[in-house]
Amino acid sequence: MLGVYFDNAATSYPKPERVIEAMRDYFLNVGANSGRSAYHHAQEASRIVFETRECVAQLIGAKDSSRVIFTSNATEGLNMAIMGILNEGDEVVTTSMEHNSVMRPLRYVEQTRSVRIKTVQCSQKGELDPDDVKRNIGLQTKLIVMTSASNVTGTLFPVSEVSRMAREFEIPMLIDAAQTSGCVPLDVTKDVFDVVAFSGHKGLLGPQGTGCLYIREGIDLRPIRYGGTGSHSEFEFQPDFLPDRYESGTLNVIGIAGLGAAVNYLLEKGVENVRAGEEQLMESLLDTISHMEDVTVYGTGDSRYRTGVLSITIDGMEPSEVGYELDAHYDIALRVGLHCSPAAHKTIGTFPEGTIRISLGPFNTEDDINLLCNALDEITVRK
Amino acid sequence: MNCVITFDSIHRVMKAERILKSEDVSLTLVPTPREISSECGMVVQVGCEELERVQEIFNKNRLEIEGIYQIDEKKKTRKSMKV
Numbered sequence: 001m002l003g004v005y006f007d008n009a010a011t012s013y014p015k016p017e018r019v020i021e022a023m024r025d026y027f028l029n030v031g032a033n034s035g036r037s038a039y040h041h042a043q044e045a046s047r048i049v050f051e052t053r054e055c056v057a058q059l060i061g062a063k064d065s066s067r068v069i070f071t072s073n074a075t076e077g078l079n080m081a082i083m084g085i086l087n088e089g090d091e092v093v094t095t096s097m098e099h100n101s102v103m104r105p106l107r108y109v110e111q112t113r114s115v116r117i118k119t120v121q122c123s124q125k126g127e128l129d130p131d132d133v134k135r136n137i138g139l140q141t142k143l144i145v146m147t148s149a150s151n152v153t154g155t156l157f158p159v160s161e162v163s164r165m166a167r168e169f170e171i172p173m174l175i176d177a178a179q180t181s182g183c184v185p186l187d188v189t190k191d192v193f194d195v196v197a198f199s200g201h202k203g204l205l206g207p208q209g210t211g212c213l214y215i216r217e218g219i220d221l222r223p224i225r226y227g228g229t230g231s232h233s234e235f236e237f238q239p240d241f242l243p244d245r246y247e248s249g250t251l252n253v254i255g256i257a258g259l260g261a262a263v264n265y266l267l268e269k270g271v272e273n274v275r276a277g278e279e280q281l282m283e284s285l286l287d288t289i290s291h292m293e294d295v296t297v298y299g300t301g302d303s304r305y306r307t308g309v310l311s312i313t314i315d316g317m318e319p320s321e322v323g324y325e326l327d328a329h330y331d332i333a334l335r336v337g338l339h340c341s342p343a344a345h346k347t348i349g350t351f352p353e354g355t356i357r358i359s360l361g362p363f364n365t366e367d368d369i370n371l372l373c374n375a376l377d378e379i380t381v382r383k
Numbered sequence: 384m385n386c387v388i389t390f391d392s393i394h395r396v397m398k399a400e401r402i403l404k405s406e407d408v409s410l411t412l413v414p415t416p417r418e419i420s421s422e423c424g425m426v427v428q429v430g431c432e433e434l435e436r437v438q439e440i441f442n443k444n445r446l447e448i449e450g451i452y453q454i455d456e457k458k459k460t461r462k463s464m465k466v
């Protein structure tokens with residue numbers, strides 16, 4: 001067991017006990033592939049995949065679970081949407097706070113399909129003004145891509161507002177919900193979201209190697225991967241129905257088994273309760289940390305407008321030094337540096353050194369916060 | 384006599400199973416009989432006397448069916464016919 005874990009924005013830890021049980025049960029008692037055969041082990045595998053899909057759909061408010069596609073992580077879903085929508089000469093609007101899992105596929109289509117990227121500048125606190133998005137929309141704009149919350153500052157983004165705007169302009173919107181799924185309530189039906197990518201292994205509390213892409217009915221992506229689906233096998237053309245259209249190849253059934261158990265846990269606990277808990281912990285953390293000498297806090301100071309992610313720097317110390325001290329002497333795990341988001345660090349003025357990122361999860365406690373604050377106190381005094 | 388109902392994807396077969404179970408309809412999932420053309424390798428088998436009710440349940444739940452077949456068990460080879 002790790003000491004104190006504050007790297008939930010990278011991947012959550014620990015996982016609910018039942019996640020481990022479901023994965024163990026799958027390998028001990030099921031083992032087979034899903035969607036391919038009718039013998040009873042294979043049926044059970046298909047059932048596991050179906051049940052997990054239904055749970056995820058319920059969690060995000062999707063009416064039709066076949067619109068939930070299993071991916072290996074948020075990055076894969078983001079690639080599927082970006083590559084599947086943008087064509088030669090299109091324009092895409094994005095923000096200056098995006099993760100490289102958005103920026104790199106965008107740079108790729110910029111180079112290979114002459115796609116024009118329009119980046120909306122966010123404030124130094126990492127906040128986006130929706131009107132700035134509007135100002136960047138042009139006739140050739142074929143996609144708006146935006147994170148639901150920054151993985152660097154924790155700032156929540158006005159995705160509902162921008163989505164309404166996108167609908168007015170009839171432009172599809174892709175939301176990178178890696179940092180909010182499972183931590184902040186989401187209702188894709190109420191908000192009429194078009195395409196939403198998220199990880200299964202972060203806030204959803206599932207294992208690594210899992211992720212989901214929700215695609216609203218009426219939106220078609222050109223698949224980026226073609227192959228066997230177990231359906232339509234007499235034809236050599238990719239099926240056009242979901243989820244098969246986007247799920248070629250053997251699925252990560254053991255991971256999906258774990259994800260199903262994790263989402264079940266969240267449905268029982270309620271995402272709004274996870275949110276309330278993290279908001280409260282963040283308030284305590286902000287309370288203490290923003291009064292510490294030599295500590296700079298990034299992003300908004302109001303826990304209502306942020307997730308459980310906080311970036312700080314300590315005057316006169318490299319983030320990596322602080323990370324090392326916390327790990328070596330206090331057994332506190334967190335992530336320092338650029339967090340795969342150079343654009344975000346440029347926006348908040350912490351490029352290229354980066355920050356010390358504390359990211360909370362549903363299993364963190366006030367005690368964890370106290371341990372961290374005491375450790376930071378000692379480290380800053382000693383420096 | 385048994386009837387089988389086909390769907391275009393395993394996802395819908397699974398959905399059908401869940402819906403029928405919740406309505407206490409007894410069913411089995413069987414491999415798609417060779418004589419039937421279906422887009423997916425598994426079909427839902429129910430007693431033919433349940434068929435009307437089953438169709439109603441699927442309609443109510445807006446679950447799209449691909450085809451319905453009767454299994455002729457008298458002949459040695461399992462013959463299926465579209466209902």
Ligand SMILES: Cc1ncc(COP(=O)(O)O)c(C=O)c1O
Binds near residue numbers: 198
């Ligand atoms: C904002 C954001 N987007 C995308 C990702 C990529 O997620 P994954 O590692 O599941 O591909 C992450 C986390 O790494 C993230 O923080």
